[in-house]
Amino acid sequence: MEAMRAVQILNPSGEVTMPRPERTRVMCVANQKGGVGKTTTTVNLAVALALHGNRVLVVDLDPQGNASTGLNVPHHTGVPDVYDCLINSVPLEEVAQAVEGIPNLWCVPATIDLAGAEIELVSVVARESRLARAIAAYPGHFDYVFIDCPPSLGLLTVNALVAAQEVLIPIQCEYYALEGLNQLINNINLVRQHLNPRLEVSTILLTMYDRRTRLADAVEQDVRNHFGDKVLQAVIPRNVRVSEAPSYGQSVMTYDPGSRGATSYFEAAQEIAERGVKEPVSRNA
Template sequence: MEALRAVQILNPSGEIIMPRPDHPRVLCVANQKGGVGKTTTTVNLAVALALHGNRVLVVDLDPQGNASTGLNVPHHAGVPDVYDCLIDNVPLADVAQPVEGIPNLFCVPATIDLAGAEIELVSVVARESRLQRAITAHPEKFDYVFIDCPPSLGLLTVNALCAAQEVLIPIQCEYYALEGLNQLINNINLVRQHLNPTLDVSTILLTMYDRRTRLADAVEQDVRNHFGSKVLEAVIPRNVRVSEAPSYGQSVMTYDPGSRGATSYFEAALEIAMRGVNTGGAA
């Protein structure tokens, strides 16, 4: 069974195709709480979609550069990165790097320079829409653009929310995860009112689910009752393989494609792809 799952996920023949949306879908992966699986979710969904026939761009907007690490894209000081696009108007195409071993997947890395961008953006003209302009001006059209946000609600996250049509919120199956959610939803509503009226919280993904605890079950029920159909059926379990993969510069998809973590992210990616087709692009 594990071998069959691995072949399905790695898709070496290219036969298994996830449906492509009729227009580019820009998803901002946001949650101001740290450690809920934003970067892990961004990397694994992007790899799953790219392995199954979609053209995908990952924009790493977190100064820690974890998404760049997870995709094994160089992001040391001196590498052209998303900071250059935001502050110096360098075209996104000039800083996007192809991800080794995964066709159709590109990554715009984040270096430590990005840590200062939050302050530098304050005095820049049209500071909230810098990223949106950079993505729109990219000559190639991608099926999916995933923006990995920092764990805060500063100007970098506001840029991501202005550039996106959809917000994907990973929620850790623990009590504290629900506490910060109201603040995030309020901020998204503010951005929708003043900057980006088309923004929609389209997808909620439950992560770090531990079946052995009653708390995880209670959190899942709460989230499903509150958000309804926005919550994906696929749930990401606590899985050692998911945690190990970044230390090898890989997603769990390529590190251990037969693991429960890889299967869960594959199912989540398929669900996102199907929703996009069924509703004309916006899940």
């Protein structure tokens, strides 16, 4: 069974494809709470979609550069990165790097320079829409653009929310999960009202689910009652393989494709792809 799952996920023949959206879906992965699986979710969903026929760009907007690490993309000081796009208006295609070993996947890395961008952006003209302009000016076509946000609600996250059409919120199945979520939703509503009327919370993904605890079950029920259909059926379990993969510069998809973590992210990616084909009109209206 594990070998069969691995073949399905790695898709070496390229026969298995996930549906491609009619237009580019720009998804911002956000939650101001740290440690909920934002970067892990961004990296694994991007890899799963790319392995199954979609052209995907990952924009690492977190100064820690963890998404760049997870995709094994160089992001040491001196490497052209997303900071250059935001502050110096360098075109995105000059900064995007192809991800080794995974066709159809590109990454715009983040270096430590990005830590100062929050302050430098304050005095820049049209500071909230710098990233949106950079993505819009990209000459190639992508099916998906995933923006990995920092765990805060500053100008970098605002840039991501203005650039995106959809927000994907990973929620950890723990007691504090729903605390602070109201603040995030309020900020998303403010951005929608003043800067980006197309923005919507389209997807909620439950992460770090531990089936042995009643608490995880209770959090899941709360989130499903509150957000309804926006919550994916696929749930990401606590899985050692998911935690180990980044230390090898890999996603769990390529590190251990037969693991429960890889299967769960594959199912989540499939669900996102199928939803995008079903409802393209409402999202881009």
